[in-house]
Amino acid sequence: MSQEGPPITPTGMAALRARYDHLLGTERPQIVEIVSWAAGNGDRSENGDYLYGRKRMREIDRELAFLARRMKACRVVDPARQQDRGRAWFGAQVTIADEYDNQRTVTMVGDDEQDAGAGLIGWSAPMARALRGAAVGDLRRVRLPGGEKEWEVIAISYPEAA
Structure with a gap:
């Protein structure tokens, strides 16, 4: 955590960390499993599970990157x-x-x-x-x-x- 940057309370940082951990440890593995299963079903062009899963995985990856940048940039002020x-x-x-x-x-x-x-x-x-x-x-x-x-x-x- 840097000494410069936007301030955040310890509670706020814990909430960001909890969201990051939830996305990385729970949601993303579930979506990866769904995408893997859907990819094994053959034609992917009309496979809703595959298309939605890939879209959701991109959303999760974007949010994970955002959260990682915020946690690194913010300084915890008690x-x-x-x-x-x-x-x-x-x-x-x-x-x-x-x-x-x-x-x-x-x-x-x-x-x-x-x-x-x-x-x-x-x-x-x-x-x-x-x-x-x-x-x-x-x-x-x-x-x-x-x-x-x-x-x-x-x-x-x-x-x-x-």
């Missing part, structure tokens, strides 16, 4: 080891409120592990860029597709070291 816990940095769980006092809690994670529905925002997302370095009480303006919105930082927390 949010529990953050020294400056008074400001919002990578891995921080930030509670924000808009002008109508609608509160929302987001966690700033790596771009590979973002999931807006679960409150995980990617490190390079507009919201995360606006919140970087913010302290409790700071006002941050975010340009969203629906227009500009101002948020106040209500609370900042980090996971505890294991």
